[in-house]
Amino acid sequence: MKLVYFSWVRERIGVPEEERDLPDSIHIVADLIEWLIGHGENYAYAFENAQTVRVAIDKKHVPHDAPIGNAREIAFFPPMTGG
Amino acid sequence: MKLVYFSWVRERIGVPEEERDLPDSIHIVADLIEWLIGHGENYAYAFENAQTVRVAIDKKHVPHDAPIGNAREIAFFPPMTGG
Amino acid sequence: MARIIVQSAAFDIAAEITRMADEAGTDCGAIVTFTGLCRSEKGALTALELEHYPGMAEEEIGRIAKIAEDRWPLDAVTIIHRYGKITPGEGIVLVLVASAHRAAAFEAAEFMMDYLKTHAPFWKKEHRTDGQEGSWVEAHNRDDVALGRWQD
Amino acid sequence: MARIIVQSAAFDIAAEITRMADEAGTDCGAIVTFTGLCRSEKGALTALELEHYPGMAEEEIGRIAKIAEDRWPLDAVTIIHRYGKITPGEGIVLVLVASAHRAAAFEAAEFMMDYLKTHAPFWKKEHRTDGQEGSWVEAHNRDDVALGRWQD
Numbered sequence: 391m392k393l394v395y396f397s398w399v400r401e402r403i404g405v406p407e408e409e410r411d412l413p414d415s416i417h418i419v420a421d422l423i424e425w426l427i428g429h430g431e432n433y434a435y436a437f438e439n440a441q442t443v444r445v446a447i448d449k450k451h452v453p454h455d456a457p458i459g460n461a462r463e464i465a466f467f468p469p470m471t472g473g
Numbered sequence: 474m475k476l477v478y479f480s481w482v483r484e485r486i487g488v489p490e491e492e493r494d495l496p497d498s499i500h501i502v503a504d505l506i507e508w509l510i511g512h513g514e515n516y517a518y519a520f521e522n523a524q525t526v527r528v529a530i531d532k533k534h535v536p537h538d539a540p541i542g543n544a545r546e547i548a549f550f551p552p553m554t555g556g
Numbered sequence: 557m558a559r560i561i562v563q564s565a566a567f568d569i570a571a572e573i574t575r576m577a578d579e580a581g582t583d584c585g586a587i588v589t590f591t592g593l594c595r596s597e598k599g600a601l602t603a604l605e606l607e608h609y610p611g612m613a614e615e616e617i618g619r620i621a622k623i624a625e626d627r628w629p630l631d632a633v634t635i636i637h638r639y640g641k642i643t644p645g646e647g648i649v650l651v652l653v654a655s656a657h658r659a660a661a662f663e664a665a666e667f668m669m670d671y672l673k674t675h676a677p678f679w680k681k682e683h684r685t686d687g688q689e690g691s692w693v694e695a696h697n698r699d700d701v702a703l704g705r706w707q708d
Numbered sequence: 709m710a711r712i713i714v715q716s717a718a719f720d721i722a723a724e725i726t727r728m729a730d731e732a733g734t735d736c737g738a739i740v741t742f743t744g745l746c747r748s749e750k751g752a753l754t755a756l757e758l759e760h761y762p763g764m765a766e767e768e769i770g771r772i773a774k775i776a777e778d779r780w781p782l783d784a785v786t787i788i789h790r791y792g793k794i795t796p797g798e799g800i801v802l803v804l805v806a807s808a809h810r811a812a813a814f815e816a817a818e819f820m821m822d823y824l825k826t827h828a829p830f831w832k833k834e835h836r837t838d839g840q841e842g843s844w845v846e847a848h849n850r851d852d853v854a855l856g857r858w859q860d
Contacts, residue, residue: 396759397831398844446829449764465761465829469847472765472789472828473658473744473801473821479607480679481692529677532612548609548677552695555637555676556592556649556669556810570722573743582748582796588817589741590810591725596734644734658742659854662818665740669810702811 393426395436396467399443402436412458419445420454422464436466444469476509478519479550482526485519495541502528503537505547519549527552558621558633562613564640567650572634580631580654588661590651590669596644602683604693606648608639609677620671624653627667628660635668637676641683667706673699710773710785714765716792719802724786732783732806740813742803742821748796754835756845758800760791761829772823776805779819780812787820789828793835819858825851 394407416422423440426433437443445452446465458464477490499505506523509516520526528535529548541547561567569591576587594604621633632654642648651668655661674695682690713719721743728739746756773785784806794800803820807813826847834842 394761396761396829397833400759446761446764449761449767451768451827465764467761467829468831468844470827470829471825471832471845471847472830473824477609479609479677480681483607529609529612532609532615534616534675548612550609550677551679551692553675553677554673554680554693554695555678556672568722569725570720573721577743577745577797582746583750585745585747587741587743587745589739589743590814591739591741592810593729593737593739594734595737595808598735645729656747658744658821659818662742662814662821666811666814669814 391461392463394463394465396465398468399436399466403432417457418454419447419452419456419458419464422458423454423466442468474544475546477546477548479548481551482519482549486515500540501537502530502535502539502541502547505541506537506549525551558618558625558635560614560618560621561634561636562608562610562617563636563638565638567636567638567647569647569650572636572650572652576632576634576652576654583656584631584654585656586658586661587652587654588658588665589653590649590665591647592649592669594642594644594646594648597682600682600685601644601690602685603641603643604648605641605681605683606639607679607681608637612677613637613639616676617672620668620675623671624664624668628655628664629657630655630660630664633664633668635672637672637678639678670699670702670706674703710770710777710787712766712769712773713786713788714760714762714769715788715790717790719788719790719799721799721802724788724802724804728784728786728804728806735808736783736806737808738810738813739804739806740810740817741805742801742817743799744801744821746794746796746798746800749834752834752837753796753842754837755793755795756800757793757833757835758791759831759833760789764829765789765791768828769824772820772827775823776816776820780807780816781809782807782812782816785816785820787824789824789830791830822851822854822858826855 447461530544634652636650653665680693786804788802805813805817832845
């Protein structure tokens with residue numbers, strides 16, 4: 391699974407993207423965030439206010455309770471400031 | 474007094490502008506329109522629906538009951554279609 | 557102070573935007589432009605001929621710009637209105653508004669256009685492709701309705 | 709079909725207006741443009757650096773344009789959004805809308821800007837004149853409020 395990070399989520403985690411093998415216990419986005427937080431302080435810092443972090447599965451916005459299914463790419467980022 | 478006409482008011486009256494000496498009996502715009510209508514069919518045609526004709530005194534919009542006072546120039550024209 | 561121009565020549569939108577960006581400086585966040593174009597009315601028209609009231613046209617447009625500048629926080633306003641013969645696809649009117657805030661820029665531009673439609677002393681005569689005498693474009697009731705939105 | 713471009717290079721507003729006028733043809737009565745500019749924040753900033761999510765940025769902008777095209781009678785839509793380092797006074801985003809009707813053009817342009825602010829995957833980092841580490845521009849609650857206006 392390809393995970394990508396943007397803006398201060400990227401800065402806190404320390405890498406723009408990574409490949410991860412996800413355990414079968416991960417069903418929804420919130421499970422993945424919980425699992426990542428267990429991988430180090432950088433992840434804990436990035437997700438310290440997890441509810442503010444936005445998520446996209448295969449480049450489409452999804453809520454935190456969205457099923458991961460056969461996603462190829464999951465992105466985490468702060469609220470957008472386009473325009 | 475300088476009278477100026479635009480658009481179909483001008484076409485119906487037949488001249489773009491003219492000088493007129495107004496009698497003392499003319500106090501407000503409506504008096505002037507009434508007086509002009511007496512000057513020929515072209516004026517009667519231009520003011521056949523007098524309430525639709527807009528008026529400006531010295532280049533400022535005024536209602537038909539506006540006093541003429543010391544006006545130098547009075548303009549008559551259809552509703553504007555600017556923009 | 558708004559930049560108000562009444563002219564028969566075509567206008568240069570790019571030059572006006574550049575000029576406005578320079579004038580508004582580096583704390584202007586938004587520039588909204590409106591360009592009103594001559595329509596062919598599905599091929600029925602060869603041109604519109606705009607008659608205007610010289611002097612009053614500039615005054616009225618300036619008055620409209622002043623109302624907008626008093627109502628919204630604007631950094632710059634430009635209005636250019638053409639007169640004379642204008643062919644389909646050509647610009648008739650150009651409104652530019654610069655502001656730190658996008659909502660103010662949008663609202664002020666739309667407000668000024670609604671006012672210009674009903675208050676600027678211009679009249680449009682149609683020139684028809686079929687050679688018949690064209691008629692004067694009538695004022696639309698919908699333009700008065702549009703204007704009504706801005707009354708408090 | 710909207711013209712959607714995500715690029716680091718500056719955009720050419722005049723060329724885009726000309727292109728749109730040509731595309732929209734001679735029955736388009738109105739072109740509204742919105743240009744969002746980088747602000748210096750009273751001299752505090754040397755630049756904004758825009759990070760974006762390649763692929764998703766184009767998709768989201770395309771989706772926003774599609775919603776507008778379904779909602780208003782539009783003749784043409786162009787959205788250009790830049791990424792990378794942008795200095796005060798430079799354009800960040802350009803939205804153009806052509807329509808036979810001015811109200812539709814204004815509303816669609818404002819709608820798309822409100823959506824871009826809150827839905828386009830871009831993030832802005834400040835570069836400060838005082839040399840200190842700049843912060844990421846935070847999303848504004850007022851932008852969510854602005855967006856709320858468009859819900860039925």
